Amino acid sequence: MIHFVGAGSGAPDLITIRGKQLIETADILIYAGSLVNPELLLYAGPDCKIYNSAEMTLEKVFKVMEEGEQAGKDTVRLHTGDPCLYGAVREQMDLLDEKGLPYDYCPGVSSFCGAASALNLEYTLPDVSQSVIITRMAGRTPVPERESIASFAAHQATMVIFLSTGMLKELSEKLVEGGYAEETPAAIVYKATWEDEQTFLCTVATLFQTAEEHGITKTALIIVGDVVSHHHYQRSKLYDPEFTTGYRKGNGK
Incomplete structure (x- = not known):
């Protein structure tokens, strides 16, 4: 076998x-x-x-x-x-x-899960983002035109970008072109869950500068979206005392 x-x-x-x-x-x-x-x-x-x-x-x-x-x-x-x-x-x-x-x-634990653990991050915060787009930049290996970074950025969902650390200037440009503001929170996670793991918080505009300052050229994931800052999200309905579920009755209207 x-x-x-x-x-x-x-x-x-x-x-x-x-x-x-x-x-x-x-x-x-x-x-x-x-x-x-x-x-x-x-x-x-x-x-x-x-x-x-x-x-x-x-x-x-x-x-x-x-x-x-x-x-x-x-x-x-x-x-x-x-x-x-x-x-x-x-x-x-x-x-x-x-x-x-x-x-x-x-199956195995993907590095995008490892990157979330490195940042103690939840990709799907209520009222912030309920979708995760996993993609990469086009490089020596092409990406279908319909799956361009700019087209995905228009959704304003959480994005996890693989295999793109060497193209961060262009990545920032495409993210902004697609609709992300330059100040949108972002993160670089180098070698998630390895002993030499490193994490860096930045913005869409400062991705390249942040990577250059810390010598990050490969083996990193890029995370983009408001979930990185985890501010202003709504509490989960599942554990809200006013919300009725199939396992307990809520005390609200």
């Missing part, structure tokens, strides 16, 4: 119990070496064969999977965060489907 496993947001103890167990029993481990915390490799058994996919093409990764399956081995394909976000996982699954090779998928 081939197991796609989410490594979590960085800290080695934030992998799921299931994910850790799969690593412990794996015969072959292929990990995303550019992003996955190497401490997770310590969970692998002494006879586990380990490959760093940062040095491999899709075809080479697939060959290791295929040969492992033919030999009756259990393979773990370890992705950073959760594989469903920017994990290039579908193309691997399609090749496995073509060959009729079995696989399953163990």
Whole structure:
């Protein structure tokens, strides 16, 4: 069996119990070496064969999977965060489907969740924002035109922006073009949940300046929206004593 496993947001103890167990029993481990915390490799058994996919093409990764399956081995394909976000996982699954090779998928804690924990942040504050847009800037890998930063900014929802730390000047411009005010609260979270995690509060206008001052050039998430300042939100109705739910009767009208 081939197991796609989410490594979590960085800290080695934030992998799921299931994910850790799969690593412990794996015969072959292929990990995303550019992003996955190497401490997770310590969970692998002494006879586990380990490959760093940062040095491999899709075809080479697939060959290791295929040969492992033919030999009756259990393979773990370890992705950073959760594989469903920017994990290039579908193309691997399609090749496995073509060959009729079995696989399953163990989810992980995404870095956008880790970034929220780093800031003690709630992305969906009542009367502020009830939606989260997860996206990235177009770079060497394009983004569909209908999903431009400016078009998403028009919604004024919370935005979590991946893979864009090296393009912060342009990012600020696109956010303002789309409708965010320059003073809109923003945050930069570097290596969320890792030992060297850093967080910086700023505004849409000062994203580039803040990153430059602190030497942040990659491996960071950008969060934009009024939830970053967490002021002026409404109390949750679920726990309001006047509000009736399916589990208790409220005391209000």
